[in-house]
Amino acid sequence: MIAPVREDSEPGFDRVALLGGAYANHVALRAALAEARARGAGAIYFLGDAGGFGPHPDRAVEILAEEGIPGVAGNYDIAVVRGDPDCGCGYTDPRDNHYAQMSYDYTLRKTGPAARAYLADLAPSLRIRVGDRRVLLCHGSPRRVNEFLWESTTPRAFVARLLDEHDADVFACTHTGIHWHRALGGGRHVVNVGAVGRPANDGRAEVWFAMLSAAGSSGAANAPSGADGERPPTGSDGLSVEFVPVAYDYKTLAREMAEESLPPEFIETILTGWWTTCLEILPAKERARGRY
Amino acid sequence: MTGPPAARWTPMTTPAAAATASVPFLSLDTLWLQVGGTVCNLACTHCFISCSPTNHTHEMMGLGEVVALLDEAERLGVRDYGVTGGEPFLNREIFEILDAILARGPVLVLTNGMLVTPAKAARLARLADESEYSLDIRISLDAPEEAANDAIRGRGAFRKAIEGMRNLVGAGFQPGIAVTRVDEATTNEEILESFGALLRANGVARSRVKIFEPWRIGAEAARARGYAPDERVTPEMMEGFPPERLQCSTSRIATARGVWVCPILVNEDRARMGSTIAETLTSFPLYSGACWTCHRFGASCRV
Numbered sequence: 001m002i003a004p005v006r007e008d009s010e011p012g013f014d015r016v017a018l019l020g021g022a023y024a025n026h027v028a029l030r031a032a033l034a035e036a037r038a039r040g041a042g043a044i045y046f047l048g049d050a051g052g053f054g055p056h057p058d059r060a061v062e063i064l065a066e067e068g069i070p071g072v073a074g075n076y077d078i079a080v081v082r083g084d085p086d087c088g089c090g091y092t093d094p095r096d097n098h099y100a101q102m103s104y105d106y107t108l109r110k111t112g113p114a115a116r117a118y119l120a121d122l123a124p125s126l127r128i129r130v131g132d133r134r135v136l137l138c139h140g141s142p143r144r145v146n147e148f149l150w151e152s153t154t155p156r157a158f159v160a161r162l163l164d165e166h167d168a169d170v171f172a173c174t175h176t177g178i179h180w181h182r183a184l185g186g187g188r189h190v191v192n193v194g195a196v197g198r199p200a201n202d203g204r205a206e207v208w209f210a211m212l213s214a215a216g217s218s219g220a221a222n223a224p225s226g227a228d229g230e231r232p233p234t235g236s237d238g239l240s241v242e243f244v245p246v247a248y249d250y251k252t253l254a255r256e257m258a259e260e261s262l263p264p265e266f267i268e269t270i271l272t273g274w275w276t277t278c279l280e281i282l283p284a285k286e287r288a289r290g291r292y
Numbered sequence: 293m294t295g296p297p298a299a300r301w302t303p304m305t306t307p308a309a310a311a312t313a314s315v316p317f318l319s320l321d322t323l324w325l326q327v328g329g330t331v332c333n334l335a336c337t338h339c340f341i342s343c344s345p346t347n348h349t350h351e352m353m354g355l356g357e358v359v360a361l362l363d364e365a366e367r368l369g370v371r372d373y374g375v376t377g378g379e380p381f382l383n384r385e386i387f388e389i390l391d392a393i394l395a396r397g398p399v400l401v402l403t404n405g406m407l408v409t410p411a412k413a414a415r416l417a418r419l420a421d422e423s424e425y426s427l428d429i430r431i432s433l434d435a436p437e438e439a440a441n442d443a444i445r446g447r448g449a450f451r452k453a454i455e456g457m458r459n460l461v462g463a464g465f466q467p468g469i470a471v472t473r474v475d476e477a478t479t480n481e482e483i484l485e486s487f488g489a490l491l492r493a494n495g496v497a498r499s500r501v502k503i504f505e506p507w508r509i510g511a512e513a514a515r516a517r518g519y520a521p522d523e524r525v526t527p528e529m530m531e532g533f534p535p536e537r538l539q540c541s542t543s544r545i546a547t548a549r550g551v552w553v554c555p556i557l558v559n560e561d562r563a564r565m566g567s568t569i570a571e572t573l574t575s576f577p578l579y580s581g582a583c584w585t586c587h588r589f590g591a592s593c594r595v
Contacts, residue, residue, distance in 0.1 A: 161369025
C-alpha cells in the first residue's frame, strides 16, 4: 500500500482511485489498476464484490492480494466466506434470482481457500481523507452492505442523513454497477464508483472507476480529460470527482466465460455493454437508459 | 357499480391470552401519502381498506398538506415516497403533488390505471423528464383475462386499465403490475407467465410483476375469509427475524387524518400513530392478522 501523506488517524491523499465490483473480471481489473496508476492515484481502494458473474474468481482476488489493494467487503465476498446458500444481492424478481443463483453457485464452487482467506480480511468499511474531506468507503451504503443506491432514487436529504449518521463529508459506494456523483453543497458528496467488472448498461464494453481529487490539487488540475465519452471532473466543492472508462480485452473474458459454461446472457453483457439480467431492481430512469 | 359499504371492514381483536409481538422502528426510509384517501372509482371485492366511490373514511389530501408533510419528511432524510389511495388520479391536484414530491426524491405511484388518458400520460412524462429522480408507476390487475379480473375489480376495469397502460407506454413509461393472489391455487409461476405475456402484448417489454397475498381485512374478509385467531405474529416469531423485512420498521403513511403505521391498517384507529411524522417513529405492536400476512409472506408495498 502506498504510504499516507498525512499523520491523521485516517490515511490522507490528494488523489485516490476507487474501484467497485470486480465480479471476477480479472482482465478488466488489471487494466483498471494500470489506468489508475497512470493517472497518478496516491492510493487505490477496492469497494467489494471480488467474485460473481465472471470466470475463475480466484484470479481477481489474486490480483488484489498481490498488489496489496485495501478494500471493503461486498455482500458477495461475505456470502462466499460464510458459504451462504445465496449471494444476498437483494434481488426480488424470480428471473433475476435464477441468474444470480447460477452465478453464485459457480463462484462458491471455484473460490479456493487462499482467496477465501483474503476475502475474510476485507473491512466492513474504511475511512480516508482526500484533501480535507473525510471520506467513508463502503459497499452498498454506509448502513447496509446490500442497499442499492441509484442516482435517481438517492435524494440529497437522504444522503445528508447518512453522512450525519456516519460522521463523514463524503461517502463512496458501489453495489449497483452504475457510477454517479451528487454534490450536496458545503463540501458534502456521494459517489457511486461503478464497477470494474461489468459494463455500466450504457452500450459500451468499457468498465468504469472513480478518481477523487482534492479540489485545487495538482492531481485534479492535471487529470486527463476529453477522451471519448469520458466525463469531465465534477464537484469542485472541496472535491473533484472523475469517472474513468477502462477499455480492456473483453473478448478474452467472453471466451473464458464461454469455456466455463457461464450463461450466454452474461457473455452478451460483456460483449455489448447492455445488461440482460438483474434488471428488475432498476428504477425507472436507469432502466429507460438500457436496452432491456 | 356496487361494492362494500365503508363500514364493512372488521376491526381485529387480539386473543386475550396471546402476547403481542412488536416491531422496532429502524429508520424512516419511505413515506407513503394516501392522496386518494379511501375514495376510488372501483370497489374491488378484495380491497383491504374497502375503498369505493362512497368511502370517505379518509378524504383526499390537498397539495398544501402534502407539501407540509414533504417538508417534514425531507428534514428527516426520507429516501423515497409512495403515492396511493383510493385512486390517486381522482385527486385533482395529483400532478402538482407529484411535481412537489419529484423535487425532493423518487416516487412510486399505485393506481388502477383506468383514468390515465394520453394527455395525462404525457403530463406525467414531462414531470418525470424534468426531475432528477425516478417516477415509477404500478397498475393493479388481478387476472390476465377480462372476465376474471372484472369479477374482482368491477365491470370495465380490465379494458380501461389496459388502455391506461398503453397510454403510459406511449408516453415512455414501463409500468409495473401489482397482482393480488385472489385464487390460492394459482402459483407464482403461472401469474408471472400469464401477466408477462399480457404486458408484452401491450408494449411493456420490461415487465415487472409484483404478487401480493391478500390481506384478510376490509372487503377481503367478506369475499374470502378473515383471519383465524392463531394467525397472529407472536413474540417467538420475531426472535431472530430481521425486522427490516417488515415495512413498518422503515416506513409510515400519511393520510388526511394523520400518520398511520402502514398502508394496510389505515382503517384502524389503533394503527394511527400521530399527527406528525416525528411522533410516529417508534415501535409498533403487531396486533393484526394483516401483520401476520406481512411477516409470513414478506409483503412490502415498496419493492
